[in-house]
Amino acid sequence: MAETLRRVLTRGCAVWSGEENTPAAGPPLLLLGTPGSGKTALLFAAALEAAGEGQGPVLFLTRRPLQSLPRGTGTTLDPMRLQKIRFQYPPSTRELFRLLCSAHEAPGPAPSLLLLDGLEEYLAEDPEPQEAAYLIALLLDTAAHFSHQLGPGRDCGLMVALQTQEEADSGDVLHLALLQRYFPAQCWLQPDAPGPGEHGLRACLEPGGLGPRTEWWVTFRSDGEMMIAPWPTQAGDPSSGKGSSSGGQP
């Protein structure tokens, strides 16, 4: 899944070189950020990205319907892509379990991407570590089953958003350690001091394994459109974020 997000973030930049490689989903990805850090917008951008790759549908699980469709990264909301995103709203942890346990009974083509927004709400309802572990394992198992249905050479990606608190309590720390075990790739969204009137974030993608860490600068314009640029100083002082763009991606 990390690869789909990388494509979303890279394509959003002017420096996108257009080197379209195979649309591999990459390892399961955990998207972490404080409230209002743009997790849903990025999940949705990933859904649109995966829906446009000529692959199967996208399954988007979230507790409640989105208030509004997040604006993309300069691309218009293509109805053909939107149609391929199937939203489901399990209202409780119990219903989420039921959905995942019966995923193999669902008719129609297997999704090429499984997204879950607001994992923290489901975990809060069932805070036992073993329950949490089973829920996370079922998410991975469901994606693995979809991959199996898609056939050789094609994988169903998995991307899960988890809200983190400014000050984590011990339960959160335990959950996070568990999640990091199952999700080798992570993307952290951190609010960063932006210019006046801007709402800016630093998106830091750790793709897992030996892959390089990459950072982007994500801002939301007043009309809600998401703007993405490479993080200005890849090697220099990370706090001097306003320097000229180096443009290069490692």
Added chain:
Amino acid sequence: MAVVLPAVVEELLSEMAAAVQESARIPDEYLLSLKFLFGSSATQALDLVDRQSITLISSPSGRRVYQVLGSSGKTYTCLASCHYCSCPAFAFSVLRKSDSILCKHLLAVYLSQVMRTCQQLSVSDKQLTDILLMEKKQEA
């Protein structure tokens, strides 16, 4: 699936699979490696394999889940796609304390795959859903 065992375990298991195909038994040096990596769990897992305690349950959808009948008579559910077992040792030693890589049940699942000694059980898609859900109810 991208969630993988440590490379050394993967390598050992695939070498063992090749050796078993050749000679229909696990050569002693691999047994020693198992013992080195997993300690007493290795012997217990091999014992579970010998007793044919591992069942691969699959449904027409292609989804699969393993059940392992533990030495205490309790049955545990293992998801081989992502290394998960419902036993208390997995929750404590693997997930919580991170002082082991696998529990004996999961190791038994992998060994039974290597030795091709799984019991096979075919169920309907609906029954497989119930088996997966039952796991949740047991824990609750």
